[in-house]
Amino acid sequence: MVTITKNINSNTSSNKNTLDSAMLKVRIEHHLSHTLGDIIINNVIDKQCTETKKAYWHATSLALNEVITEKLNQSQLRQSQSACKSVNYLSLEYLMGRLLSNNLHNLDLYTITEKVLKSLGFELADLCEQGADLALGNGGLGRLAACFLDSLATLDYNAMGYGIHYQHGLFKQHFADGHQVETPDMWREFGSPWEICRPESTQLIPLYGHIEEVPQADGSTETKWTAGKTLKGVPYDIPIVGYNSSTVNALRLWQCRADSAFDWDKFNNGDYLMALEQQVHAEIVSKVLYPNDEHAAGQELRFIQQYFFCACSVRDIIKRYQAQYGALTPAQSEHFSSKVAIQLNDTHPTIAILELMRLLLDEFQFQWQDAWQLARKVFAYTNHTLLPEALEKWPVKLFERVLPRHLTILYRINEAFLNEEVNAMWPNNDNMRRALSIIDEGGEGNERKVRMAHLCVIASHKVNGVAQVHSDLVKSDLFPEFNQLWPKKLTNVTNGITPRRWLKACNPLLSALLDSEINADWAKELTQLSLLSNKADNADFQQQFMQIKHQNKVALTKEIKALTGITVSPDAIFDVQIKRLHEYKRQHLNLLHIIALYRRLLADPAMEMYPQVFIFGAKAAPGYKLAKDIIFAINKVADKINNDTRIHDKLKVVFLPNYRVSLAEKIIPAADVSEQISTAGKEASGTGNMKLALNGAVTIGTLDGANIEIAEEVGNDNIFICGLTVDEVKALDQNGYNPTDYYHNNEEIKACLDWLDSDYFTPGHAGALSPIKESLLAGGDPYKVLADFQSYSDAQNKLNVAYQDKKRWARMAILNTALMGKFNSDRSIEDYIANIWQLTPVSAN
Ligand code: 7GP
Incomplete structure (x- = not known):
């Protein structure tokens, strides 16, 4: 096995793979017998049975991983030697889907793997079905993150994705008498072949506790935080394979564990459940993805998830910087921001701003101005929604209890921002101060809240929306005052999708037709497809x-x-x-x-x-x-x-x-x-x-x-x-929208809505569908369905x-x-590079 690996290693630094079918077959069979244990019983294997297919899927994935891991190592070495700038994409969600088929396509190994498996009696497409989806996200925001990672590796940029290693991703759905029923997602019940645990990069994360002002020799005071609890973050790396490129990047997902697995004293006293208490409390942090799409969750556990993942990631970013460039001192500020970009995927990772500030001030002895200037060069923020219910606001009280030190930093950021920047633009204007403050002084229940989006806008050098009309609305409706204050900060990057997964891999028939028609690698240069226009008739x-x-x-x-x-x-x-x-x-x-x-x-x-x-x-x-x-x-x-x-x-x-x-x-x-x-x-x-x-x-x-x-x-x-x-929707809202007018004036609308009140669709249960009608009439039809x-x-x-x-x-x-x-998401990434991140690609050739 070792010799085979060496042979292959020498060829994997470029984007050409020389893995031939004989070698691949040897590797698959090796993993089957040595890594997974032989599943052949009495010399007979049932190739139709799911367990057999799962084993072959697993062995094929492991065989492929040898190529991928080698490329990952080569990429990291190359990126480090070139001292290029990297982007760190912070996202609470990554909707990766399955990886086998995609990785094979991106490495151009699909066809030979298909042949090898055929010779072993299996259909590759059938085996691919055995893989679990990595459903570590809810919807568009999470899938966009996955497409962006694909493009970054494809374009040979140095990028690291950071997220949470959820034990359970998005729930599974089935229907019982037409109702949605949720069950837990068990994507790694029997392990996952794609991830590499990195114990050497474990992080310890403090939280809770109290702060005190400690007098210093020079007469000033310093804030000291004594944490009440520590969490342990263990990273798992999932390789991200570029398409027809020399780069494999990593998605680093943090799993939360207790600092100590259990309490021996309690165990010895026979209190088995209590002995595990700490562990249970810690593991809950990365246990499950919050299933809310475009709705802020609001619970303490979600807040701790956000902090835990931000703290692990920011520390890891600094650690990687130091490993490459040495100590991080105020003199290195410029250098740091010329090497590190951090992108916040919506406001979920906002606490990263506060954590970076805290580390610079408390652990790296930066002065306030140095730390703040550095932060403002490093962070950028993407907004993904205008819906008010999705805009995160955390109670000040929660901050105070869980992250007391971070709150003092937040106050100072806010104070400087209001007193200097807002006051310079709108002198002594309390309305403006109230509108722009990071603290919402209290709406319902007079509870003071932290507006996470305001902190993001204030700390970031760029803020982008995800399509032109959305970015325009971000400027005009969501953050008009910020846009007045910093006219160049708000910008647009229109979203994109990776044509590798979303055409090449998922639509083989159409892909083959395009291959025969287009004399270019259209899966990279998607605009080449425009040549098809000539054939439209x-x-x-x-x-x-x-x-x-x-x-x-x-x-x-x-x-x-x-x-x-x-x-x-x-x-x-x-x-x-x-x-x-x-x-x-x-x-x-x-x-x-x-x-x-x-x-x-x-x-x-x-x-x-x-x-x-x-x-x-x-x-x-x-x-x-x-x-x-x-x-x-x-x-x-x-x-x-x-x-x-x-x-x-x-x-x-x-x-x-x-x-x-x-x-x-x-x-x-x-x-x-x-x-x-x-x-x-x-x-x-x-x-x-x-x-x-x-x-x-x-x-x-x-x-x-x-x-x-x-x-x-x-x-x-x-x-x-x-x-x-x-504009018409806005006008309707301003002039007063009345859905009942449409109900009364459109005979068809009325008949259809009234039908929902009957038991026609739900025999014996009249009214079971009435909530929809109610939302459209009595509920005011907030989304203008009837209009x-x-x-x-x-x-x-x-x-x-x-x-x-x-x-x-x-x-x-x-x-x-x-x-x-x-x-093409490659175009989106090039837009981010040109306008926000300023990276240069590093490839093997
Ligand atoms: C979605 C947007 O709804 C969708 O329009 C967009 O294409 C996508 O992000 C990627 O930009 N937003 C979310 O999925 C989401 O959870 C709340 O937004 C923050």
């Missing part, structure tokens, strides 16, 4: 493109059957809405239209309509009642429609359970229509919209988030735009007609794929 090409879509739809029909028992025809329009369930994303607008279609079909069974299948995938936060009501309603309406023979299969509704990255990879290649119907101004960007369009789905959507930029790229003829604009209904329904009609013109539709689908080049 070519009958042969249209036929090939749509044939692939059809094959992908056939594959999805099988998946739908297996997961739900529902039969759908691959000839119908596959209309897809996949994203977290939230009122602002308006799955209930889609539902209302489905109910209207059903009603129209019942009234006129001969109605002209091309068959359409509405496919949903969505998880609702477990505590979000209305979101769960909407899931229930969709499932109940689906039951009724799918079993109603009167409508002759013209309409089907499918809610696929347990939506996650690996399921998205199956749905997206098969989609004809992409539903992006958020209330204008509410969806910061969206990234599912990009993935679906890249795979040839046509968008029906509002002028919101990145939809606007997608429309600019594909042109208005190749997208179905509907609904109110941002947009007619426009959406009209756009759906146009779409249904357009689909029947096969040539027109093929042209639209091809142009969507062709014109998504802008939304």
Whole structure:
């Protein structure tokens, strides 16, 4: 084994892999027998049984890891020798999905691995299904972080992702009588082949306790913090493999443990549970991902998660700096900020600012100004939402109890900011001071709270939104005063997606067609796909493109059957809405239209309509009642429609359970229509919209988030735009929106909503679906579902007609794929590099 590894090692420093099939086979079999233990019983293995497949999946992953780890080591050495600047991406969420297929594609080892496994009697695609999703995130923000890591490694930048090693990622979802039921995610129940534990980088993290002012020889005082408790952070590194590049970076995830595993005295006295108390309390910190999407959680445990992960990460960043460049002293300030960038993925990692300040002041003897200047050069912050309920505010009292020293630093930052910067711009203006202060002096219950976003804006040198319209709203509506104070600080970086996972790996048929058409590595240079535009009207090409879509739809029909028992025809329009369930994303607008279609079909069974299948995938936060009501309603309406023979299969509704990255990879290649119907101004960007369009789905959507930029790229003829604009939504709010007007003036809306009150969809349980109607009428319809209904329904009609013109539709689908080049996450990363991080790439050749 050692000799084989050496042979391979000498070749892995570049992006060429010379792992041949013979070697790969030897390695897989070696891991099977030596690392995992032989599973062959009496010389017979059952290749169909799940355990066997799991073992081969594991062995294949371990074999691949030998190549990956070697590349990781080489990359780290190269990055250190070149003394290049690095970015440290701090995020509480990483929605990685499965890694085997992606890593194989990125290393260009997919085909040979496929051959080797075939010779062993397995299908690689089948084995890939055995891997658990790494669901360490909720939705868009977490998946964006995963795409960015892929791009950073692909472009050969020195980057480290930091996060939490959650024992349980996002919950698993199934439906019981149409209701969402959550069960714990067990992604590493039997270990994970991808992670490397790094005990040498363990960190000890103090919290709680008290502070005191200690007089100094020069007459001043110094704040001393005596912590009440210590947590231990143990890092696990997950290698991030660049596509066709020489770089493998790491995602470093912190696991929380007690400083000491158990208490011998208590154990000896027979108090077994109490002996473990400390351990249980510590392990809870990294036990589970908070399942809230766009809603601040508010509990002490979440606050400690944030602090724990920030403290571990900031200490690790400093430790890595020191290992490379020596002591960190005030004289090194400039140097430090020329080597280290820290990106805050939303406000969840805000405490990193305070922790860096605390370390510089208390442990590295920096003066205030030196520490503050350094911090302001290092940090930058990305905002991902304008929803007020997602903007984090932590009670001052909680800060005081858990992080008393950090609070004193926060006060000083605030004081200097208000007295110097705010006062210089708006002298003696109490209103401005109140509006911009990091401390909210008290709304409800007069509780003082820390506005985390204000601290981020004040401490960062750049603040970005994630699509042009969102960044404009961040300037005009969220932080207008900050924008006046620092006109250059607020900026835009439009999101992107990695074309490796979201086309090359998930859509092999389309990828092969693109390979044969495009004479460039399109998975890196995605704008090259625009060459396809020339073929958008070519009958042969249209036929090939749509044939692939059809094959992908056939594959999805099988998946739908297996997961739900529902039969759908691959000839119908596959209309897809996949994203977290939230009122602002308006799955209930889609539902209302489905109910209207059903009603129209019942009234006129001969109605002209091309068959359409509405496919949903969505998880609702477990505590979000209305979101769960909407899931229930969709499932109940689906039951009724799918079993109603009167409508002759013209309409089907499918809610696929347990939506996650690996399921998205199956749905997206098969989609004809992409539903992006958020209330204008509410969806910061969206990234599912990009993935679906890249795979040839046509968008029906509002002028919101990145939809606007997608429309600019594909042109208005190749997208179905509907609904109110941002300005119209604002005007409606200002003039007083009254949803009951729409209810009374639109006979169809009224009939559909009233239908929900009956027991038609829930036999014997009248009113079970009424909460949706209530939210839209008595609840004031905060997301303007009724205001947009007619426009959406009209756009759906146009779409249904357009689909029947096969040539027109093929042209639209091809142009969507062709014109998504802008939304490569490599482009987003290059924007961050140019405007915010200023890194230079380091590659082997
Ligand atoms: C999401 C936004 O809702 C979505 O529009 C955007 O594309 C994505 O971030 C990536 O930028 N936000 C979240 O997932 C989220 O949890 C709360 O935001 C902080």
